[in-house]
Structure formats: structure tokens, C-alpha cells
Amino acid sequence: MMTISSLKKETKNQEIEGLPDPPYVMMSLLGYQSQLKPLVEPGIHVLQYQLIAQSENNWSIKLHAPISGIVDVVEYNGQNYIKITNDFKNERMVCVPPKLAALNNQDILRVIRDAGIVGSGGAGFPTHIKYDVADRPITHFIINGAECEPYLSADYSLMNQEENHLWKTVQVIQKLIKAKYVILAIEKQNRELKKKIEHQISQLNINIKVQLLGNDYPQGSELQLIKTVTGKIIPKGSIPAHHGVIVSNIGTIKAIANALYQGIPYTERIVTVSGEKAKTRGNFLLKIGTPIHHILEQIGQDWQPDDQQIILGGPMMGKAVTHSEESISKGTGGLLLLRHLKTEVFNCIQCGYCADVCPQKLMPMEFARHAVRGNSDGLNQFDLKSCIECGACAYVCPSDVPLMSSIITGKQLIKTKL
Numbered sequence: 001m002m003t004i005s006s007l008k009k010e011t012k013n014q015e016i017e018g019l020p021d022p023p024y025v026m027m028s029l030l031g032y033q034s035q036l037k038p039l040v041e042p043g044i045h046v047l048q049y050q051l052i053a054q055s056e057n058n059w060s061i062k063l064h065a066p067i068s069g070i071v072d073v074v075e076y077n078g079q080n081y082i083k084i085t086n087d088f089k090n091e092r093m094v095c096v097p098p099k100l101a102a103l104n105n106q107d108i109l110r111v112i113r114d115a116g117i118v119g120s121g122g123a124g125f126p127t128h129i130k131y132d133v134a135d136r137p138i139t140h141f142i143i144n145g146a147e148c149e150p151y152l153s154a155d156y157s158l159m160n161q162e163e164n165h166l167w168k169t170v171q172v173i174q175k176l177i178k179a180k181y182v183i184l185a186i187e188k189q190n191r192e193l194k195k196k197i198e199h200q201i202s203q204l205n206i207n208i209k210v211q212l213l214g215n216d217y218p219q220g221s222e223l224q225l226i227k228t229v230t231g232k233i234i235p236k237g238s239i240p241a242h243h244g245v246i247v248s249n250i251g252t253i254k255a256i257a258n259a260l261y262q263g264i265p266y267t268e269r270i271v272t273v274s275g276e277k278a279k280t281r282g283n284f285l286l287k288i289g290t291p292i293h294h295i296l297e298q299i300g301q302d303w304q305p306d307d308q309q310i311i312l313g314g315p316m317m318g319k320a321v322t323h324s325e326e327s328i329s330k331g332t333g334g335l336l337l338l339r340h341l342k343t344e345v346f347n348c349i350q351c352g353y354c355a356d357v358c359p360q361k362l363m364p365m366e367f368a369r370h371a372v373r374g375n376s377d378g379l380n381q382f383d384l385k386s387c388i389e390c391g392a393c394a395y396v397c398p399s400d401v402p403l404m405s406s407i408i409t410g411k412q413l414i415k416t417k418l
């Protein structure tokens, strides 16, 4: 692991702001290991919060309209989307919060499922499946409030500014999964939050331990977090619940709180907009499906891919945006505008920094060398499949070797050779 500069100062203490709603939203129909099926025909009018798509497999992942307007189903960049053109009438479904005291465990799982809640940390795993542990003993419920990627402060601003129902929701989930210990993990650099949250939970008489983590990267990645908090080492490919641990991001807790206490499905989230090329920085409450170009317009910037590198997520694990029509998803915590790096595989100077910081003890320079040659045997020999895609190697590389793109290409190459 390594310590990296946090670069959060400019956004973490700003008020969470809204932006004007976009003229349309683009809702991806790609769900966790599944393709969602539209439940609405092109041309029809939908209300805000209306169910518009769901997966046909057992995951039962659901998508709701974040705005009211006219539906279209479009293909874009090889992916299918539901596009809703905003009528700006804000006509919405009547949302009735469930009577919490009358809900049994199956009812709570159903509320979470029907609100379309998936992990807000990026992987998009359906939360009702994660919490359906039946009689499997759960010792630790860890709430991940450690946003270890530079720039990102969406989760911090959520914990700092929106105490409403967050901790009561944690208590509901603790009872649901029958967790023995509940731990909220935040980074040391945010230690000012600890006292504030401890005061809130003591007022509510809720038993949550607030644990400070080191500022090392990737402290917030699931396996690392579990090891730090519980001492347990979860074998790769194994499910944490099978080892008595469930981890949820604080943003996921907020989405559940909205469903339990307001009856509102997962249709908006807080996103950090930042980066050295961003003229306006802050944390914004955005509708899921908001196109990137709309956000850029609202902060007074143009789409200039030659001059900026635009990232959805954090600089370490985020995804480079290739078109301004790409949009905010349920797992998007950040939109970063960074300087453009000119990367070159053969610039490696064999300094070894990438291997020094790799939490998996891999040799990332070898991935670049073998991926560019299409050598899957070489990639396997250096154990590419153990890479957790944390981005630490690319961050420290002084020669801007494109390690992350090599890793992603390399993994695809291995799959095709299976």
C-alpha cells in the first residue's frame, strides 16, 4: 500500500449542491452480470420513479425513471440505453414509505430490491442479494466510509451533511443480517467526522463503532478493508459473507434510507466534480443518467478530449470517458477533469516503483510488456488474474506507462484464450 496526496480539500467542506435537471437522461441497460429488459415502449410518457426496466435473471435488478418524460430505447457505443427526454413537469409516482415496524426480514429485502438498490461503490452488485444471508452467521457488518481515491469526497459530504436516517438504516440492516459487530470505517484524515458521528449515534442509542483507518491506498477496497477491520484474509474469488463479513458503502446506506423512510427508488446520488482542469469543483446531487456534457455545461466547461482526460470515478480505478453522452450511473462517485497524459508502453525505465506499491505483490511492468505483445502465457505467468485493478501502480509510474489499460486488455486477452 502507499500514501497518496488526498486532493479533497477543495470539495470536502462545500455544501452538497443540486444542478438543473438535464434535458434528457441516458440509463444503461447493462446490470450486474445481466442485461436489463425495458418495461416501457419507445414513445410513451413515464413518471418520475416509475419502474422502466429489470433483469430477467434471479438478480432482479431494477431501473426507475429519474425524471418524467418521453421514453426511447437507443443503442449507443455498442450498449443499450433507455433515453428519457425531460418534459420538465416533474410528474412523479406517489411514493409511500413502508410501515417499517410492520416489516419482517423478507419485506425489508423486497423494499431494497424494489427500489433498485445496488452497491454505490461501483461494482453494482444487487444489495438485496448481498443481505439475503438467511441463517449464515455474520460477525461483522462494515460500513465503508473510506473514500481512499484522491479527489473524491462524495461519501464524506454525505456523512458530514446528511445524518438524517443514515444510522437508523444501519441499525435496520444490522437486525436483518444479525451482525454481531457494526463498524463504520473512515480514514484518519477525516477524523473530525468521528466525534460528530459518535455523538449522533449515541443520541439515537445505536451501537456502531467508528474506526479510523490509515490514509494508505487502497485502504477502502473491500478485501483490504476486511483485513484491516477484522484481521480476516478473504481468499480471492470468495464471498465475504461466507466468512461472516458484509461490507456496504455509505452511499448504499443512503439509497436504502431513501427507500425505507421516503419510499423513493435509487434515482439520484452525490457525485464529486473535481480535478486540476475543473473550473468548478464540488459535490453535486445528480440524477442517475445525467449525461457528462450537461454537467460540463453547468460548470461552464466544454468537452475538450484533446486537452483534458475525463474520468468517471476516481483517478486510480475510474474509467476514462470517451464520449460526452456517457452518463452518471448508480456506482459513479466522481467526475474528474485531469490533465491529459501521453502514455507509452516502451517508456518503462525499470524503476520498480509499480511493484513496490502493489498491494497484491505483483509485477505490473510485466503486464504492460506482455499485453502489448498479446502474450497471454506471460500474463498468466505473472499472475495477472490476482490484480484487483486498484490503479496504484499507474499512479506512481514516473514514465506514464499505461499500466491500467494494459491490465484491462490483458485480462480480456486471457478470457478469450480460455
Ligand code: SF4
Pocket (backbone or CB within 6 Å): 354, 357, 358, 359, 360, 361, 362, 363, 364, 386, 387, 388, 389, 390, 391, 392, 393, 394, 407
Ligand atoms: S498490478 Fe493491479 S493490484 Fe497491483 S498495483 Fe497495479 S492495479 Fe493494483
Ligand code: SF4
Pocket (backbone or CB within 6 Å): 347, 348, 349, 350, 351, 352, 353, 354, 355, 364, 365, 368, 393, 396, 397, 398, 399, 400, 401, 403
Ligand atoms: S513504475 Fe513505470 S517505469 Fe517504473 S518499473 Fe513500473 S512500469 Fe516501469
